[in-house]
Amino acid sequence: MRYFQHLISPRIPALMTMSLALAYPVTSFAQTTPPVKKAVSTASAPTVAEAERFLRDAEVRLQQLSVIAQRAAWVYETHITDDTEAMSAQASEQALTVGSEIAIQARRYNALPLSADSKRKLKLLQLNLSFKDAADREAYTRLSTSLAGEYGKAKYCKNPADGSTCLDLGQMEEIMARSHDPAVLKDVWMGWHQQASKYKDSYVNYVAVSNKGAREMGFSDTGALWRSQYDMSPDAFEADTERLWQQVKPLYDSLHQYVRLKLRQTYGPDVVPLTGPIPAHLFGNMWSQSWENLYPIVKPQEQAASLDVGAVLKQKNIGAKAMAQYAEGFYTSLGMEKLPESFWQRSMLTKPRDREVVCHASAWDLDNLTDVRIKMCINQTTEDFITIHHELGHIYYDLAYRKQPHLFKGGANDGFHEAIGDTVALSVTPEYLKKIGLLSEVPDASQDVGVLLSRALEKVAFLPFGYLVDQWRWKVYSGKVAPKDYDKVWWELREKYQGIKRPAPMEENGFDAGAKYHVPADTPYARYFIAHILQFQFHRGLCKEAGYVGPLNRCSIFEDKKAGAKYQAMLAMGASRQWNEALKAVSGEDKMDASAILDYFAPLKVWLDAQNKQLAQ
16 A cells, blocks of 8 residues: 655545644644745736746645655554644644645646646646635544544454453454354454444544535545546546456456355355355455455365465564565566665564554655655565565655656556556566575466466455445545445445445444545545556566566566566656556556456466356256
8 A cells, every 4th residue: 555645646635645643843844844825816817937936836845745744644653642643633734724725826827838747737736625714624634633543543342341352453354364263253354343433423524524625626526536636537537447347347256156156165055145245254354355365265176386475484484574675676676776774774564562553554755755664564474475565666666756846756647556566466476486485396387277366366356345445435425325324335335346245234323434444544445446457457568578478477577677677667757647658658558458457367267167167066
């Protein structure tokens, strides 16, 4: 996941998608930040020179605000207390004031014959919330800070009077991944999802005030603002994502059916139905968004090959820092620079024992130059080994575009940042693992179905979840779904797209969507769906550049400087060009296309369909 570094980010609809904090008195914020300038007089017509001066001044101010905000947010997310929460709300409100004025002032220059770069900067500046009312700004920042904090502190206590029985999310995720007792899985699933109801009212209020900020900028609601970030209209973006989903749906349906039949063999017909949605607690993941923990249950017979290196990591005592160094080595093998020494000094790679933190993996660019960091509670698992490759993708993107103007320091669209590291993760093949000493031998090509199935449980299983989260939020922000119907519509969407159901009847005042980090953190989620499409297109294009010929799933660009140079050139573009230009620079295509996913998993699709016919008999 990406923590966006800009106080005014053209890639994010909300000015603060995650809360900001200060580790020092708020007065220092005002002392180190340029004063908010009065709105430009509209008595005379604007000029091109005036517009260019406005943009230069805005970028200087936003750059300075960004550094302060990022450092403050880092403190908050790595040390959650009531004090840092309160200071975060205060700092965010001041930052929001500056951002709102800049966004509104930018409108004055929209009709001028500016250069392409300046026009793009103006557009990006206006893809943000804006609040004229100080009370709304205060409410927005206070609520966003509170929601992030409540999620980070949430625990499931079977016996609230006995603190020793309380489980945090990390402990519950471990149970979900390892247990095959449906009663235990259901208890943990229910225990975590019940926590979200505690901050449902705050979320309802947050939605209302966020919509005010979107309307100030001329959007019907926050969801429409989010969908406007892709260099197309909101309606066009909705149509394009539906087109992409329809491309991949047959592959997902085959995987879903196969997993159903294997789960039915494991848990019995009383737990897993032959038709209809499958209970959500049985997929080895708290949100049923990724199914790789089911691999031991569903793996092909007589195929032991997989990408699981967790046991080797433990056996060789390869800890968090060493895992991150392996990931760094992949990027440097492509010809990219080594990470700055400050990365290793300042990152949080393991969970501290002495304080509350947000363990959710995220990448940070604190000064828009070289102070880059990772915040992650790394465990010795294959999942975390691949995740750190993903997170460093964000970091190398940041480093690549650091020479761009401030407003162009970001991904080409909201999905690019998430796709960069995942493209590299697709090159975490048996061949790569053998080269770095984590596999003793590369399995024969006849074993590819097992490896493909393992990856499909992660990548293909995620697609409908990545699609539906924002489907739900767009409905919430538009007012089509009232708070009393949050859970009703959430589960309608999950049944429609994922084919899963709640393991127990819905509870009064439930807020199951809020049990997913990105909802209370107000982080747009369609970016992850888009990223899953893009990463396979990037992978196919880079493998072609490397001169690879063969099954797409066997390609790794590790150590290929030619592919690395092409990738680096695209990364250095940042947000300076529309995303289709950046896509074409790597893939040769200017339209998102899920056919690369189908190419990658083609051998698996044939196998799944054959297995489903056999198992259904």
